[in-house]
Amino acid sequence: AQSVAQPEDQVNVAEGNPLTVKCTYSVSGNPYLFWYVQYPNRGLQFLLKYITGDNLVKGSYGFEAEFNKSQTSFHLKKPSALVSDSALYFCAVRSPTDSNYQLIWGAGTKLIIKP
Amino acid sequence: ETGVTQTPRHLVMGMTNKKSLKCEQHLGHNAMYWYKQSAKKPLELMFVYSLEERVENNSVPSRFSPECPNSSHLFLHLHTLQPEDSALYLCASSQEWGSATGEQYFGPGTRLTVT
Numbered sequence: 001a002q003s004v005a006q007p008e009d010q011v012n013v014a015e016g017n018p019l020t021v022k023c024t025y026s027v028s029g030n031p032y033l034f035w036y037v038q039y040p041n042r043g044l045q046f047l048l049k050y051i052t053g054d055n056l057v058k059g060s061y062g063f064e065a066e067f068n069k070s071q072t073s074f075h076l077k078k079p080s081a082l083v084s085d086s087a088l089y090f091c092a093v094r095s096p097t098d099s100n101y102q103l104i105w106g107a108g109t110k111l112i113i114k115p
Numbered sequence: 116e117t118g119v120t121q122t123p124r125h126l127v128m129g130m131t132n133k134k135s136l137k138c139e140q141h142l143g144h145n146a147m148y149w150y151k152q153s154a155k156k157p158l159e160l161m162f163v164y165s166l167e168e169r170v171e172n173n174s175v176p177s178r179f180s181p182e183c184p185n186s187s188h189l190f191l192h193l194h195t196l197q198p199e200d201s202a203l204y205l206c207a208s209s210q211e212w213g214s215a216t217g218e219q220y221f222g223p224g225t226r227l228t229v230t
Binding site: 004009032034036041042043044045046049051090094096099100101102103104105106107108 | 121155156157158205212214215216219220223224
């Protein structure tokens with residue numbers, strides 16, 4: 001079965017430190033990968049996506065993610081965390097073998113940035 | 116109004132009540148979605164409409180009934196719900212259904228509590 005795993009329910013980082021939110025996937029074919037963020041009392045917002053090309057993709061708010069095909073991972077990173085980055089982060093994947101390209105979602109990782 | 120709006124933001128209903136959730140998108144998109152978000156679980160896709168035609172119905176109980184009168188509006192009619200239906204219900208839209216690379220735009224959600 002196709003799936004997305006976000007192995008950490010919660011990640012705690014001190015302000016100014018680098019952060020990583022992990023995502024691994026299991027899908028058929030070369031995946032299309034997405035990160036979304038959900039701030040409190042808000043809907044999800046698109047952050048970035050990998051479709052093809054350079055494995056390192058840059059997105060909104062200084063975030064970036066690296067596609068690693070051999071490890072089937074797409075970890076979200078930021079060099080220096082801000083308190084305002086505290087939110088719920090979702091990884092999602094589409095498989096090219098799905099005719100409807102339905103998004104397969106991870107369960108989310110709560111990121112807490114401490115001052 | 117811009118983006119995707121949802122009303123009401125909060126709803127408390129008894130198991131015998133009938134209520135409706137409303138979603139409106141101001142983006143000129145052709146596809147609209149209902150998702151159920153429960154804590155620490157992946158988003159569950161409930162229904163998809165493309166150009167006002169339902170294209171996905173992911174084994175959702177009949178106590179949830181969607182309606183899409185036009186490409187900008189989406190409703191979710193609720194009746195005889197169960198306590199386990201308590202969740203955040205998210206509406207989303209995208210430029211088109213079945214796109215491998217397109218992102219979705221989310222509303223802020225309706226927090227539903229069934230008593």
